Amino acid sequence: MSVLQELVAGLGIPNFKVLIPEIIILITALIVFTIELLTKARFLITVVTALGLFLASIPSLTIEQGDITFYGLYVVDSFSLTFKFFLILSTFFVVIVLRPYLESKKTYYGEYYYLILFALLGMMIMVSSSNLITFYIGLELASITIYILAGMFKKDYLSKEGAFKYLILGGTGTAIISYGIALIYGRTGSFDFATVADSIVQGSLDVGAVAGIVLLIIGLGLKASSVPFHFWTPDAYQGAPTPITAFMAVAAKVATFAVILRVMVEAFPFAYEIWNLGWALLAAASMIFGNFVALKQDNVKRMLAYSSIAHSGYILAALAAPTDVAFTALIFYSLVYIFMGLGGFIFLSALERQHGWSNHIDDFRGLAKRYPMLALFMLIFMFSMLGIPPTVGFFGKLGIFLALIGSDIWWLAVVLVVMSIVSAGYYLRVVIYMYMHEPVSSARFNLSLGEAFTLAFMASVILILGIYPTVFLDMSQLLGNFLIQGVGR
Amino acid sequence: MELTAFWIFSSLAVLSAVGVVFFRNIIYAVLSLISTLIMISGLFFAMGAELIGALQIIIYAVAIVVFYVLVISTVPEFKGKAFEPKFILISLPVGFLIFLELAFVSLYGAWKSNTGIFTPEVISEVSNVKAVSTVLFTKYLFPFEVASLILLVAMIGAIIIGKKEHVIDEEAKS
Numbered sequence: 020m021s022v023l024q025e026l027v028a029g030l031g032i033p034n035f036k037v038l039i040p041e042i043i044i045l046i047t048a049l050i051v052f053t054i055e056l057l058t059k060a061r062f063l064i065t066v067v068t069a070l071g072l073f074l075a076s077i078p079s080l081t082i083e084q085g086d087i088t089f090y091g092l093y094v095v096d097s098f099s100l101t102f103k104f105f106l107i108l109s110t111f112f113v114v115i116v117l118r119p120y121l122e123s124k125k126t127y128y129g130e131y132y133y134l135i136l137f138a139l140l141g142m143m144i145m146v147s148s149s150n151l152i153t154f155y156i157g158l159e160l161a162s163i164t165i166y167i168l169a170g171m172f173k174k175d176y177l178s179k180e181g182a183f184k185y186l187i188l189g190g191t192g193t194a195i196i197s198y199g200i201a202l203i204y205g206r207t208g209s210f211d212f213a214t215v216a217d218s219i220v221q222g223s224l225d226v227g228a229v230a231g232i233v234l235l236i237i238g239l240g241l242k243a244s245s246v247p248f249h250f251w252t253p254d255a256y257q258g259a260p261t262p263i264t265a266f267m268a269v270a271a272k273v274a275t276f277a278v279i280l281r282v283m284v285e286a287f288p289f290a291y292e293i294w295n296l297g298w299a300l301l302a303a304a305s306m307i308f309g310n311f312v313a314l315k316q317d318n319v320k321r322m323l324a325y326s327s328i329a330h331s332g333y334i335l336a337a338l339a340a341p342t343d344v345a346f347t348a349l350i351f352y353s354l355v356y357i358f359m360g361l362g363g364f365i366f367l368s369a370l371e372r373q374h375g376w377s378n379h380i381d382d383f384r385g386l387a388k389r390y391p392m393l394a395l396f397m398l399i400f401m402f403s404m405l406g407i408p409p410t411v412g413f414f415g416k417l418g419i420f421l422a423l424i425g426s427d428i429w430w431l432a433v434v435l436v437v438m439s440i441v442s443a444g445y446y447l448r449v450v451i452y453m454y455m456h457e458p459v460s461s462a463r464f465n466l467s468l469g470e471a472f473t474l475a476f477m478a479s480v481i482l483i484l485g486i487y488p489t490v491f492l493d494m495s496q497l498l499g500n501f502l503i504q505g506v507g508r
Numbered sequence: 509m510e511l512t513a514f515w516i517f518s519s520l521a522v523l524s525a526v527g528v529v530f531f532r533n534i535i536y537a538v539l540s541l542i543s544t545l546i547m548i549s550g551l552f553f554a555m556g557a558e559l560i561g562a563l564q565i566i567i568y569a570v571a572i573v574v575f576y577v578l579v580i581s582t583v584p585e586f587k588g589k590a591f592e593p594k595f596i597l598i599s600l601p602v603g604f605l606i607f608l609e610l611a612f613v614s615l616y617g618a619w620k621s622n623t624g625i626f627t628p629e630v631i632s633e634v635s636n637v638k639a640v641s642t643v644l645f646t647k648y649l650f651p652f653e654v655a656s657l658i659l660l661v662a663m664i665g666a667i668i669i670g671k672k673e674h675v676i677d678e679e680a681k682s
Contacts, residue, residue, distance in 0.1 A: 023634055023642050030646050045657075089650040130668050137661050144654060156651040158657050167665030205616065227616060230609070 034088040036353050037095040039078040040103055041143055047071025047297040055129030062353040065118050067130045072111045072139075090210055092150045094507070098498045099147035101354075102277045106146070106270050108359050110139045112476075113266045115469035116365050120262050123372035126173040135266060142274035148286070151200045151210040154278060158196070158242065161274065165267055169259040181251070181258030188251040192241035197233030197307035202227055203286075210317045212286040216506065232287055236297040239499035243275045246304040246330045256324035261371055264320070265364035268327045269357050276334055280346060280502065283338060288506040291341040292370045299339035299431050305332030313445045320378045323363050324446055326404060329442060330356060336435055337419050340426035346499035348418035349490055355403075355411045355484060361475035362400040366393075368471040375482070376464045383449055385458030393464070394453045399478045403485070405446040406439055411484035414492070513554040521547035538576050559636035573606040 035042070051068055051073035054060065079100050088092045097119075114135065121127040141160030166189060170182025185191055204210060206227035207218035219228045241248035256264045283294050309329030316322035334356065337349035370376050387394035403412035417437060423432040466474075524547060527540035545568045552561035631639060644652055 021636060027642065028644060033650075090647045093648065100529050126667060130664060134661065134664065137657065140657070141654075152648060152651045156654045156658070160654060160661065163658055163665070164661050167661070167668065170669055202613065204611065226612070 027367065028089060033090070034086060037082055037086045037088055038093075039082060040075040040107070040290070041140060043071060043075040043078070043229065044107075044136055044140050044143070048133040048140070051129070051133040051136065055133065059129065061122075061127065061129070062117060064129050064132050065114065066455055068114050068136065069111060069269055069402040070072050071101065071136070072107050074115065075106055076107045076111070079107060089153075092148070093144075094147050094149035094154045095145075096501065098277075098501055099143075101494065102146040102274065103143050103496060104140050105354055105357055106218040106274060108140060109270045109273070109361055110266065110454070111133060112361055112365065112473045113262050116260045116467070116469055116473055119467040119470065120260060120368050120372055124172070124258065124260065126175075127172070128171060131171065131263075134164050134168050138168065138266070139270065142270060144304045145274050145278045147214050148278065148279070149301070150187075150279070151212070151215075151282075151286070152201065152321045154282060154455075155197065155200060157194060158278070161271060162193065164269055164414045165192070165263075169255050170264045171263075175258065177254070177258035178260070179258070181255035186257040188241060188248070190285050192238045192248070194238075195234050196238030197397075199231045199238060199498070202231035206231060207391060211284070215498075216288050216373060218262065219287060228290065229293060232290055232293050233297060235282065236294060236301070239275065239279050240301045240335075243272060243279065243331050244305075244306040244328055245301040245333065245335055246328060249305070249308070249324065249328050252284055252328055253324045256327070257318065257431065261368035264324075265361050265368065268324070268364060269360040272327070272331065273353045276349065279335070279338070281351055284346065293355065294426065295339050297333050299428065302332045302336035302339065303431055303434050305329060305335065306434055307332075310438045310441045310445075314441070317380050317444070318378050319380055319383070319449060320328075320364075320367055321473055322380075322449075323367070325447070326442065327360065329438065330360070330404070332438070333416060333419055333435060338423055339428050339431050340422050342422065342426055343496075343499045343503050344425050345419075347421035347492070347495045347504055348415075348422040351418050351488075351495035352415035354491055355415050355481075356481045356494065358477045358484075359400055359403045359412055362396065362474065362481065363404065365470065366397050366475050367399060369466050369474065370464065373464045375460060380452055381446065381459070383452040384456040389458050389461065390393055390464060393466075393474075396474045396478045397453060398450055399481055401446040401450055403481045405443055409485040410481050411479070411488060411491075413485065414488045510554055515550065517547045517550040517554060521551070534580055535577065538573060538580065541576075542569050545573065556631075557636060559640055639645045 047068065047070075051064055051070070053410070054064055054067060063443060082100060084093065084095065084097045084100060086096075108420050114132065117131060117135075121131065138161050141157050141162075141164060144157030145154060146157075166182055166186045169185055170179055172178030200210070203215060203219075206225070207215045209215055209218070237248065244252040256268060259267060262490055279298075283291075284299075305328050309325050309327075309332060313322050313325035313329065316325060334349055337345040337352070339345070367378060370382075371378060376382050383397075386397070395400060399410060402408035406412040406416040416435065420432050420435055423429075424437065515518065521544050524540040524543035528537050528544060531537040531540060545564060549564035551562040552558070552564060
C-alpha cells in the first residue's frame with residue numbers, strides 16, 4: 020500500500036481561488052440553464068449571461084498570477100489570464116447581439132446562451148493548460164459545444180450541413196491530436212509540458228517524438244482551419260447563425276492560437292525546427308489559398324470565412340520563427356484580430372436582420388449614401404483586415420513581417436506581403452460597392468442598441484489602437500517574453 | 509498458459525476483424541466487431557490488466573457497439589455501399605503505412621513501457637483498479653470533472669438537435 024499512500028499524502032488541496040473566473044462562468048451557465056427551463060424570459064436570460072461574463076472578467080484581471088493548481092495541471096499565469104479576459108470580452112459582445120438576430124430569424128433557443136458559456140469555459144481551460152490532458156479536455160469541451168451551436172439554425176439545410184462537416188472533420192482532428200498525445204506520452208512518459216520539454220531535446224529527436232509533434236500540428240492546424248485542413252470552415256461559418264460565426268471565427272480561433280503557441284513553446288522548445296517548418300508550410304498554404312478563393316466569393320459571409328482562413332495563415336506565419344519577436348507578433352495579431360473579426364461578422368449579423376438582406380455583395384451597393392455611419396464602420400473593419408494604416412491591422416501584419424525578416428525567413432515574408440496585396444481585391448470590392456455605387460433599395464435599417472454599441476466599440480478600438488498600439492504591443496511583448504522564460508521551468 | 513491464451517484470443521480477434529471488413533451484411537459486420545472487441549478484452553485479461561479488460565467489454569462491446577446495432581436496425585433502409593475497386597489504389601498504400609506505424613508504436617511501447625511509478629511489482633501488490641483510481645481522483649481530478657461537463661453538453665446538444673420542431677413553433681406563438 021505504501022506507494023499509493025505516499026502518492027496521496029503528498030497532495031494538498033487544490034487552490035480554488037485562482038479558478039474564480041471559471042467557477043463564475045460555470046455557475047452562470049447553470050443558472051441560465053435553470054432560468055431557461057423554468058421561465059422563457061428571453062431578456063432575463065441575456066441579462067444574466069452578460070452579467071455573469073462581466074463578473075467573471077473582473078477577477079480575470081485582478082487575480083494573483085503565476086499559480087499552478089490541480090497538481091500541475093492548471094496554470095494561472097499572465098498569459099492565460101490575458102487571453103481569458105479577451106475571450107470573455109468577445110463572448111460578451113456576441114451575447115449582447117445574439118437575441119435580436121435569433122428572433123428575426125425565428126430560430127431562438129435559450130440553449131444558445133449556456134452553450135456559449137460552456138464553450139467559453141472550454142476555451143479558458145485550453146489557454147491555461149500546462150498538461151496535454153487538460154489541453155485536450157478543454158479543446159474537446161469547446162469543440163463539441165461549437166459543433167452543436169453551429170447546427171442550431173432552425174430548418175436551415177446549410178446550417179446542418181456545415182455543422183455535420185465540422186463534426187466529422189473536427190472529430191478527425193481530435194482523433195489525430197489524441198494520437199499525437201499518445202505518441203508523445205509513449206516517448207516521454209509524461210503529459211506535463213515541462214517534463215516533455217526536458218525529454219525531447221535537440222539531440223534526441225527520434226521517430227516517436229517527430230511523429231507525435233507532426234500529428235499534433237496537423238490536428239491543431241485543423242482546429243485553427245489552416246489549409247489543407249480547412250474544408251469545414253467555409254460551410255460551417257456560412258451555415259451557422261452569424262453571431263455564432265463571429266464566436267467561432269474569433270473566440271474559438273484566438274483560443275486555438277493561444278494554445279498552439281503555448282503547446283509549441285512550452286512542450287517542445289527544443290524541437291523548434293520541426294514545428295517552425297510545419298507551421299510555415301501550413302501558414303503559406305492558408306494565406307495563398309484563403310486569399311485567392313476569397314476573391315471569387317459573391318456572398319460576403321463566405322468571403323469573410325475565407326478571409327478568416329487567410330488570417331489564420333498570417334497569424335500562424337509567426338510560428339515559423341522561434342524568437343520572442345515572433346511570439347509577440349502572434350499574440351498581438353491574435354488580440355487585435357478579435358476586434359476586426361467581431362466587427363466584420365457582427366456587422367453582417369446586424370444587417371442580416373434587415374428586410375431583403377442576403378449578404379450578397381450587391382446588397383452593399385450604395386450603403387454609404389443611405390447609412391454613412393454603418394458604411395464607415397465596415398470601411399474601418401475592411402481596412403483593418405487588409406492592413407492599411409491608421410488601423411491596427413497594419414501593425415499586426417507589420418509585426419509578423421518584421422519577425423519573419425528578423426529570422427531571415429524571406430520566402431514567407433514575401434508570401435505574406437504578396438497575399439496581403441491580393442486580399443485588397445476582395446476587401447476593397449466591398450468598400451467600392453458601398454461608396455461608389457448607387458443605392459438599389461431604400462429599405463430602412465433598424466439596429467438594436469447592443470449591435471450599434473458593438474460596432475462603434477470595435478471600430479473605435481481599431482482606430483485608437485491603430486494610432487496608439489503601444490498598450491497592446493507592450494502587453495504582447497511581456498507575454499511573449501514570459502512564455503520564453505517559462506521554458507526552463 | 510498465458511501464451512496459449514494469447515494465441516487463441518489474438519487469432520480469433522484477427523479473424524473477426526477480417527470479418528468486419530468483408531461481411532456484406534452490415535449487421536454481421538457489427539457483430540464480428542463485437543467479437544473482435546471481446547477477444548481484445550480477453551487479451552487484456554490474459555496480460556493481467558483486468559480493469560482495462562472489463563472496461564473494454566463494458567464500454568466498447570456493450571455500450572457502443574450495441575448502440576450501433578440499434579441505430580442500424582432503426583434507421584430504415586440503411587444501405588452500405590460495397591467497396592469500389594478504384595479506392596483500393598489509395599487505401600492499400602495508406603493502410604500499409606498505418607500498419608507499419610502501428611507496428612512500430614506497439615513494439616516501441618512494449619520496449620519503453622514500465623517506466624512510471626506503477627511497476628509490475630506495485631500493481632501486483634495493490635491492484636489495477638486502485639492504481640488507476642488513485643491517479644484519476646488525485647492528479648487527474650480536474651480533467652475528470654471537466655469530462656462530465658462534456659457529456660452534459662453533448663446530451664443537451666443531442667436533445668436540441670433531435671427534438672421535434674413544431675413543439676417550439678407553438679411555444680413561440682403563445
